Every structure is written in C-alpha cells, then in structure tokens.
Amino acid sequence: MPGRDDIGGQTRARRPRRVTSFDVAEAAGVSQSTVSRALAHDPSISQRTRERVIAAAQQLNYQVDENAARLRKGRTGTLAVVMICRAGQDRNDINPFYFSLLGSTCAAASTRGYEVLVSFQDSPENFWGHHEERRRADGLIVIGTCENAAAWDYFGALSDRGLHWVCWGSPDDAFDWVRSDNRTGAALAAELLVDRGCRDIYCLGKLGSSQRQFDERWDGFSEAMRGRGHAPRLAEVEPGLSREEQGRRAVAALVDAGTPFDGIFAVCDEMALGALKELEARGMAVPDDVAIVGFDGARAGAFSSPPLTTIEPDFEVAGALLVDRLLAQLGELDTPGNRVPVRMLRRGTA
Structure with missing residues (x-):
C-alpha cells in the first residue's frame, strides 16, 4: 500500500518527507541559495523572484529552519x-x-x-x-x-x-x-503609616544584610521618617530563619519586651505575613492596633486576613x-x- 511500510508482518504508516529549501528551489525554478536569500529578504533578490519563491514555499508548506538561520547569524535565539x-x-x-x-x-x-x-x-x-x-x-x-x-x-x-x-x-x-526603586517604595510605606496616625513605627529588617535591597529599603524608610519628624526605628530580625519566621519572632520580641508600637514596615512581604500571624496569635487587631506594610507585591499577600498592604514593583x-x-x-x-x-x-x- 502506498505510504506504508511492512515491518515484522505489521503495517506502519511512513512519516511524510520534510519539505526542504531544495524542493522550493525546484518548484520556483531557482537555485537553493536564491531561496535562502529571498526568504531572508536579501535586497540582491528582485521583487519578482522573491514573489515566485514565496509562492512556491507557500504551495509546498515550507517552513524556514529558524535554528539554522540564527546559527548562520551567530545567534541561537x-x-x-x-x-x-x-x-x-x-x-x-x-x-x-x-x-x-x-x-x-x-x-x-x-x-x-x-x-x-x-x-x-x-x-x-x-x-x-x-x-x-x-x-x-x-x-x-x-x-x-x-x-x-x-x-x-x-x-x-x-x-x-x-x-x-x-x-x-x-x-x-x-x-x-x-x-526595584527600593528607596522610593520604602518612603511611600513610611509616609502611609505616618499619615494614618501611627507614631511608634518599626522597620523589620537587618542592617548589613547580604540582601542589598533590604539596606536600600531601610535607607528610604529612615529618610522619610526623619522628613516627617519621626526617629526611624529598626527591629532586627534573626539570621538563618525563613523570612516568615523572622517577621514572627521580631514582633514577638517587641511584644514580650513591652515595647509600644502601632506601625510596621517589613522589608519583604514574607516578613510582613509572619508579623501578621504573630499579631493575630497575640490578640492584636490589624490595622486597628497595628498597621502593616510589606514590600514585594507577593501574590500570597492578597489572600491574607486582612489582605496585606504592600509596595509592588512593576513586574x-x-x-x-x-x-x-x-x-x-x-x-x-x-x-x-x-x-x-x-x-x-x-x-x-x-
């Protein structure tokens, strides 16, 4: 039967042969190199020849080998x-x-x-x-x-x-x-907390962290707080823990020490979510008792209770x-x- 092979007494359909640029060249009555140049829009090929090549390629359903074309240009794509x-x-x-x-x-x-x-x-x-x-x-x-x-x-x-x-x-x-524009984002967070009436505001983070963006966020927070007449305060997180656990323990330490606070800016959303969980466990209402702002725009923050206010970069x-x-x-x-x-x-x- 045409188009089929007999192997071991079984009939198997043969794959159709892949159309090549040589097939297009034969159909268009030109050389293979002319086909390549025409389909690459080489200006040395006349418009009439290019149209003939394109028509033959469409008739044969020929697809350009993009990988080969890129390699010829020295690019992998x-x-x-x-x-x-x-x-x-x-x-x-x-x-x-x-x-x-x-x-x-x-x-x-x-x-x-x-x-x-x-x-x-x-x-x-x-x-x-x-x-x-x-x-x-x-x-x-x-x-x-x-x-x-x-x-x-x-x-x-x-x-x-x-x-x-x-x-x-x-x-x-x-x-x-x-x-991200970390300084500007942190300043927005500080200004929001001050504008809503918070007075004892802490930043959850760690100075000298390998996370360069955390230092930038502390700098932006500090500058904005001073600009509004408030001293910037830092609640340092413990190294070697998950971000969520860092935020939880930082808030626990503030509460256990009897430190008054009514606003928190966490240098990342995961710390903010950890802080939110600890405040809930302590029976403190958010945002009535303590307002929280995170940074990163992590999707999980939209589903916390209450949903997390955050600084989001334009992804x-x-x-x-x-x-x-x-x-x-x-x-x-x-x-x-x-x-x-x-x-x-x-x-x-x-």
Whole structure:
C-alpha cells in the first residue's frame, strides 16, 4: 500500500518527507541559495523572484529552519535564566516573588522573539553558566537570593571570561544589575503609616544584610521618617530563619519586651505575613492596633486576613529591563535603565 511500510508482518504508516529549501528551489525554478536569500529578504533578490519563491514555499508548506538561520547569524535565539536558590532549598519554598519575576522575564524574552532555558541552581555541584560558550544561549539572566554567596562568586567570574549576563538580586553593584526603586517604595510605606496616625513605627529588617535591597529599603524608610519628624526605628530580625519566621519572632520580641508600637514596615512581604500571624496569635487587631506594610507585591499577600498592604514593583517592567539590558550587551539595543518603578497596593493591613 502506498505510504506504508511492512515491518515484522505489521503495517506502519511512513512519516511524510520534510519539505526542504531544495524542493522550493525546484518548484520556483531557482537555485537553493536564491531561496535562502529571498526568504531572508536579501535586497540582491528582485521583487519578482522573491514573489515566485514565496509562492512556491507557500504551495509546498515550507517552513524556514529558524535554528539554522540564527546559527548562520551567530545567534541561537535563546536566552538562559538561572534561578539561584539557597543550598538544599526545596524548590516549593522559593520566595513567590522570584517566580513572578521569572514569569515576566520569560514573557519579555518571548515578546522580543527569544526562547528561554530555565534552570534552578543551589550548590557548586550544579552551578553551570556555560550556555553561551556551548552555543546553547546568547546570554544569561541570573535571578535569586543574595544569601548564596558561592553562587554569586561563581557567576561573577563569568564577566572575566567575556560572557554576557545580567542579574536581579546581586549582593553588590559590581555586576550588571536590575533592582526595584527600593528607596522610593520604602518612603511611600513610611509616609502611609505616618499619615494614618501611627507614631511608634518599626522597620523589620537587618542592617548589613547580604540582601542589598533590604539596606536600600531601610535607607528610604529612615529618610522619610526623619522628613516627617519621626526617629526611624529598626527591629532586627534573626539570621538563618525563613523570612516568615523572622517577621514572627521580631514582633514577638517587641511584644514580650513591652515595647509600644502601632506601625510596621517589613522589608519583604514574607516578613510582613509572619508579623501578621504573630499579631493575630497575640490578640492584636490589624490595622486597628497595628498597621502593616510589606514590600514585594507577593501574590500570597492578597489572600491574607486582612489582605496585606504592600509596595509592588512593576513586574512587567522588571522582566523587560532584564532582557533589554542583556540584549544591549549583545549590541541589539541601547542600554535601558536599571531601576524598576514601584507602586502602593493599599489593602486591609494599612
């Protein structure tokens, strides 16, 4: 029977042969190289010949091999994204903020015609950044926690090899980074708490943290508080704990010490949610007794009780800046800025 093969007494349908540029060339009455140039819009090909080639390609349902075309141009058409985790961290425990950022980054890459390779890396056993050298991707975007110092040491060395990469979450300014407008966001939080009548306001955080954005948020909070005639106060969180547990214990310490407080700005939403749980356990009403503002715009905050007031970065802009700064390194775009605008999401906790 035509179109079928007999193998071991069984009949199996043969796959149709893939149409190639040579088939298009034969149908159009031109050379294979002319087909390639015509479909790439080479100006050396006349309009009449181009139209004949396009008509033949459509008739044969010919699809251009994008991978081959990109390789001829020295590009893979792919970007690699690495999510840095804490050593041994369960992937389900990663801060939801990073998943939102990952999604917006992949969306921005797709809009610009790039595919994305995603990997999660947490220890020297799985650190890998050779995508560009192996021709698997044109460049690298690194996202994740600053607490994994070994990871940042590893990826920081990529610059010494002339590779192209940008990052979110770097512990210092030595790399090509993108961050939220942390100072402005923290100032918005402080001003909201003061304007609603809070007087004993504490920032939950830790000075000198490897999380560079936390220091920036403390600076913005402090400046805004002083500008409103209030002394900035810090309730330091304990290192080595989950963010939620850090927020819970910081609030517990304030209550146990008899420290008066009626407003809290937490440097991240997970700390804010931990504080909210502890206040509820202590029988303190939010926002009547204590108002809370977080930072990150984590989706979980919308479903807390009451819903968490937070400072949210523009995730769409964040993903676009990460991609565009990488494409600028590749010579495809002018270099954009590296600060992501933020906005206040006013909900039930403030």
